[in-house]
Amino acid sequence: MTHLLRRAGNRAQSGARGTLNFIGFLFSWLSLGLIMGVLVLGGIFYLYARDLPDHQQLAQYEPATLSRIYSARGLIMDEFARERRIFTPIDEIPDLVKGAFLSAEDKNFYEHPGFDLRGMVAAMVQAARGETLRGASTITQQVMKNFLLDGERSATRKIKELILSVRAESTLSKDDILELYMNEIFLGQNSYGVTAAAQTYFAKTLEELTPAEAAYLAAMPKAPSNYHPVREKEAAVSRRDFVLREMFENGYITAEEFEDAIASDLLTVQSGDVLSSRDALPSRDYFTDEIRRQLGEKLEGGEDELFTGGLTVRATVDPELQAAAAKALRARLEEYDRSRGVYLGPVATIGADTLTDESGWRTALAASRAPRDVVGWIPAVVLEVGESSARIGIEGVEDDEDGHFLTLGDADWIGRIRDGDRSGGKPTTAGALYRVGDVVMVKAITEGGEFQRWSLRQIPEIEGAFMAMDVTTGRVLAMQGGFSYQHSVFNRATQATRQPGSSFKPFVYAAALDSGYTPASIVVDAPVEVESGGEIWRPTNSSNRFYGPAPLRTGIEQSRNLMTVRVAQDIGMDRVSAYAERLGVYDDMPEYLSYALGAGETTLFKMVAAYAMFGNGGKRVEPTLVDRVQDRYGRTIYRHDQRGCRGCEAEEFAGELPWIWDPARQVMDPVTAYQLSSMMQGVVSRGTAASTVGARLGVPISGKTGTTNDAKDAWFLGFTPRIAAGCYIGFDTPRNMGSGAYGGTLCGPVFADFMEVALKDHGSFERPQPPNTVFVKIDRFTGQRLPDNASGEQVVTELFRRGEEPSVGGYGTFVDGGFAMGADLPLFSREEGGQSAQSVTRDGQRKVIRTSPSFGTLSSGGLY
The missing domain is CATH 3.40.710.10 (DD-peptidase/beta-lactamase superfamily)
Structure with missing residues (x-):
């Protein structure tokens, strides 16, 4: 019995030793494998870490942001951008918006070291189960991918991403990283960053966003095209609601806010339920486009700086005067165009197959290239043509029961059509003038504030500025x-x-x-011949007549x-x-x-x-066209006004007032x-x-x-x-x-x-009298000096340099321009009549001019 017990004990000890040996063997191999794994992993990370981009450059990152042009009255006129982005510091982004993006993309952002190990394990488990692969990238990793790496889907990029994320977390604060992310992320519709996206989708500032709207924006980074608010509305609402649920669970919104947000509809600019912030801006015009052209030449970074530098440009334009200029020029161009009576045809045409229903023609008309920047003019499309009128569909104007029409009588200014195969004389039927699908411009004619009819308009062929x-x-x-x-x-x-x-x-x-002339100098209005290039040039007055000698003033007044x-x-x-x-x-x-x-x-x-x-x-x-240009940090990089000011820096003025001087030459x-x-x-x-x-x-x-x-x-x-x-x-x-x-x-x-x-x-029209000058009364027909008390239609007050004024009863110098004249030429003529007088020539001599000159006297040295 004792022997059996001893043998059993030996077997037990031997089994225990075997188990311990196996465990030791297994531990050794696991330890060795772990060490090898760490070494291999370390080697891989070392290998990929050698040539990575410098993450410290992110501390000096300046994103491409849009530039805005403001009028002299501080109103936004235009925006220029390649990527629609409005940079917003992280401390100016509301907590609601930050909470939405953290809930949607990285709820552990403020706890992890740059990568989320729990998220990575969860993603691997889901992949092993065959479930939909979920992303495990943190916001830090997304920043590294967007700023420093390409977008390829590979293990290599993920390794680089992890390395850079850990490095970035050691040099940048969490808020710095989140600021980069929320200003760089693409959110669809050419919008980069949350501020631009809030304007693009909801025409709101970040502070004005509701929880539902903030959640929708936070849903977009995953795949903006998959969550379009119109084409993919169901998917967009579903993703928005998921983000809202996460926001509620993470404590960013209350239960009541969550329920209200879930029940709300998705109303956006794209769906037509919200007026676009761009629609509130004036149409781009010649003024802002010229600013683009001129700043492209003046800025150190050229036009690229304007489109990406986030500049604030204060324009010189006065909106009221700009509107007056456009209205005045257009009115005269249109008046001249209608006086010619030539119809140039439609501004565009639309295929008849798109005109079968209201939705079709409105969509096609909206896509046409008809101008929409002429105040009071609206694009319209011809839907039907009758004998004496054409029924039209008008952009932005609802159809009524009777419809809208252009009558042939309204086009009575047209005397001729110049438009391809429909060219001809005055139209006698609406069919000769219009065809179905013609896109034309119309204007509402009113009397006493009451609508009367729609009137055909056309862009004039003549132009101007x-x-x-x-x-x-x-x-x-x-x-x-x-x-x-x-x-x-x-x-x-x-x-x-x-x-x-x-x-x-x-x-x-x-x-x-x-050069010594005065307004009273006498110049001969007589024929001239000039030999140039072997040919004779004979300039004439507009009237094809000549009027004899007259004061210099008359030459410019009558454009001689x-x-x-x-x-x-x-x-x-x-x-x-x-x-x-x-x-x-x-x-x-x-x-x-x-x-x-x-x-x-x-x-x-x-x-x-x-x-x-x-x-x-x-x-x-x-x-x-520009008063001042400031960069994204508010520093002035261009200022037009170079006048200096002494004393303008003082906080209070005691005694001497500030003095402004003008360095203009x-x-x-x-x-x-x-x-x-x-x-x-x-x-x-x-x-x-x-x-x-x-x-x-x-x-x-x-x-x-x-x-x-x-x-x-x-x-x-x-x-x-x-x-x-x-x-x-x-x-x-x-x-x-x-x-x-x-x-x-x-x-x-x-x-x-x-x-x-x-x-x-405007104010005063007075001009300061220059020093060392005198005012003298002159006969504007003869140039003769008159007494100081003279009055009448022929009297004009002229300014002379002191010492150059003629004596009372005397005349200014006589000028023939170097062309020989007979001695019996009359001195002056009151328009076309004449009389004799005494002349003082440029060399100081005096001569009496007879009243009846010979024909040769009026010739130009006998050459004419």
């Missing part, structure tokens, strides 16, 4: 580069180079006044070509050219005599800027500027712009009309001591605009319409 600026600061207050920006983005104020015609003459007269040519010939085109270049009209003006009559090409932008220097007393002024003699302004007032009060500008405004405005040969270009530019403005009208491909097309008749009314608005807050 208008611009106005402050003569002291150079701030461009309004700019309209054409009839419709959406129809044609070509800015005719800055990009169209056209012949200024007679509107260039003030530069000739300014050079003359600087022959007087201008003689003046330019006398002083030399080199002086005229230098003057035009100094004032910025041309960069390098050829010294051709024809340029004195505006034969060269320049832009309205340059002409208005030069006229502004006439108005401000001859100081250099640079036109600008004097580019024109102040006396010349004053004399020229006075002479150009005569253009408006009794000259070529009297009927269209002077008679309407009734204030002392200086200006000049301009019309080129064959009436291809029409101009009017004018200025006061505060504002300069100008208009240009012509076909984009230059051609004759017809009889009666002059600068005064076409552009004069545009200027007058605009100035009626601009003059409301």
